[in-house]
Amino acid sequence: MRASDKAYATLRADIVEWRLPPGTVLAEVELSERLGVSRTPVREALARLSAEGLAAPQSGRGVVVTEISLDHVRELFELRSALECRAAELAAERGDAATFCALHAELAAAGDLLTDDDPSRHSYYELAARLDAAIDDAVGNAYLAQALKSLRVHLVRVRRLSKDNPARLREAAREHATIALAIANGNAAVASAATTVHLDNSLHRLLSTSH
Amino acid sequence: MRASDKAYATLRADIVEWRLPPGTVLAEVELSERLGVSRTPVREALARLSAEGLAAPQSGRGVVVTEISLDHVRELFELRSALECRAAELAAERGDAATFCALHAELAAAGDLLTDDDPSRHSYYELAARLDAAIDDAVGNAYLAQALKSLRVHLVRVRRLSKDNPARLREAAREHATIALAIANGNAAVASAATTVHLDNSLHRLLSTSH
DNA sequence: TCCACTTGCTTTGTATACACTGATGGCAGG
DNA sequence: CCTGCCATCAGTGTATACAAAGCAAGTGGA
Numbered sequence: 413m414r415a416s417d418k419a420y421a422t423l424r425a426d427i428v429e430w431r432l433p434p435g436t437v438l439a440e441v442e443l444s445e446r447l448g449v450s451r452t453p454v455r456e457a458l459a460r461l462s463a464e465g466l467a468a469p470q471s472g473r474g475v476v477v478t479e480i481s482l483d484h485v486r487e488l489f490e491l492r493s494a495l496e497c498r499a500a501e502l503a504a505e506r507g508d509a510a511t512f513c514a515l516h517a518e519l520a521a522a523g524d525l526l527t528d529d530d531p532s533r534h535s536y537y538e539l540a541a542r543l544d545a546a547i548d549d550a551v552g553n554a555y556l557a558q559a560l561k562s563l564r565v566h567l568v569r570v571r572r573l574s575k576d577n578p579a580r581l582r583e584a585a586r587e588h589a590t591i592a593l594a595i596a597n598g599n600a601a602v603a604s605a606a607t608t609v610h611l612d613n614s615l616h617r618l619l620s621t622s623h
Numbered sequence: 624m625r626a627s628d629k630a631y632a633t634l635r636a637d638i639v640e641w642r643l644p645p646g647t648v649l650a651e652v653e654l655s656e657r658l659g660v661s662r663t664p665v666r667e668a669l670a671r672l673s674a675e676g677l678a679a680p681q682s683g684r685g686v687v688v689t690e691i692s693l694d695h696v697r698e699l700f701e702l703r704s705a706l707e708c709r710a711a712e713l714a715a716e717r718g719d720a721a722t723f724c725a726l727h728a729e730l731a732a733a734g735d736l737l738t739d740d741d742p743s744r745h746s747y748y749e750l751a752a753r754l755d756a757a758i759d760d761a762v763g764n765a766y767l768a769q770a771l772k773s774l775r776v777h778l779v780r781v782r783r784l785s786k787d788n789p790a791r792l793r794e795a796a797r798e799h800a801t802i803a804l805a806i807a808n809g810n811a812a813v814a815s816a817a818t819t820v821h822l823d824n825s826l827h828r829l830l831s832t833s834h
Numbered sequence: 835t836c837c838a839c840t841t842g843c844t845t846t847g848t849a850t851a852c853a854c855t856g857a858t859g860g861c862a863g864g
Numbered sequence: 865c866c867t868g869c870c871a872t873c874a875g876t877g878t879a880t881a882c883a884a885a886g887c888a889a890g891t892g893g894a
């Protein structure tokens with residue numbers, strides 16, 4: 413792996429995991445020393461982070477980690493709704509019924525995943541990511557997939573804003589199951605509507621439990 | 624202006640204007656000589672172009688200008704539809720009626736702009752860009768605006784695929800006027816529907832007149 | 835005491851040298 | 865004649881040195 417990739421991956425993880433909180437100054441020399449690479453790959457990593465919107469150059473002080481307020485979350489979910497609703501519609505029109513039937517079954521049984529003591533909820537988030545991937549694949553649109561991918565970076569970061577309790581996640585799993593079923597049935601209108609409902613619930617969950 | 628900005632602006636313009644056609648190899652040393660800067664700012668410019676999707680790194684050969692086929696155009700318009708329909712809805716809910724009334728009047732009279740001999744149709748495209756900017760402003764969503772901005776780069780590039788005759792542009796202007804009116808009236812459903820119609824027509828225009 | 839100028843330092847922006855990787859062409863062996 | 869290996873090389877990846885710009889602090893004068 414290239415040094416610039418390593419620097420990028422490290423910094424990106426540090427930002428989305430809130431180890432580097434918003435406002436942190438990302439100085440090139442300091443980072444190059446801490447990461448054990450020279451300034452050149454660090455610069456490349458910072459440029460990529462700036463392009464993604466995780467960091468932003470500030471006059472004179474170098475680049476800093478971008479803020480993420482509740483207003484940002486609302487804006488983020490507005491974009492998310494536009495993209496995911498359309499993606500769900502297109503997946504319903506083009507997707508393979510068997511694939512989404514299987515995902516529906518898994519999601520319907522996801523309550524079990526959340527009873528055992530997995531503090532990071534890894535198994536649930538992995539399943540949700542599989543549904544996202546299946547939708548992306550069914551849609552078969554590289555530009556839409558790219559837009560969703562760059563959006564999800566920010567969503568992972570937002571996730572750390574709120575504490576997710578098991579009851580909420582079970583509710584979310586049921587909503588995901590509804591979406592998967594609508595896609596399996598080839599019903600675009602329902603898929604879009606279910607996505608709208610899910611995102612609205614998710615946003616309110618987030619806003620009510622964040623500090 | 625920084626050397627890297629200059630290199631980026633030059634290369635980006637060269638790509639969207641088709642002076643650098645798809646498949647062109649963007650070698651760092653050759654570009655640094657041609658643009659009169661060193662390899663470092665050229666690398667930065669190439670990284671930005673790759674992030675935008677105008678170029679893509681290819682194993683061994685460096686980065687090349689990305690292809691743009693009719694299938695890509697269809698995918699692009701799918702994403703465009705998702706973003707612009709939602710943007711039109713939100714603008715209808717939040718926008719200032721007077722602003723869009725004025726734009727509607729200008730667009731309704733845009734037929735006159737297209738009768739005089741402006742071969743590049745600059746005045747019309749400038750007006751359409753003003754409508755886009757007004758919508759972005761009314762929506763007030765930085766993430767949605769960013770997504771639309773990165774989309775429009777590709778759309779400008781696609782525009783060169785087809786030859787735009789005055790009759791088509793007058794038709795497009797009427798469609799734009801309809802959208803502006805719906806937003807001015809605060810009618811989100813109509814704004815979204817008019818956008819859908821406009822984009823469908825635009826896509827078919829493009830596909831039928833391209834070589 | 836306050837304002838302005840200067841000086842020095844910190845930090846980024848650019849250039850260049852070197853190392854390493856992947857591709858390509860030729861040559862030898864089968 | 866075909867195939868596989870090796871050498872060469874083009875080109876990127878990284879490091880470091882140097883230049884320029886911005887900011888802050890300190891000092892001098894009013």
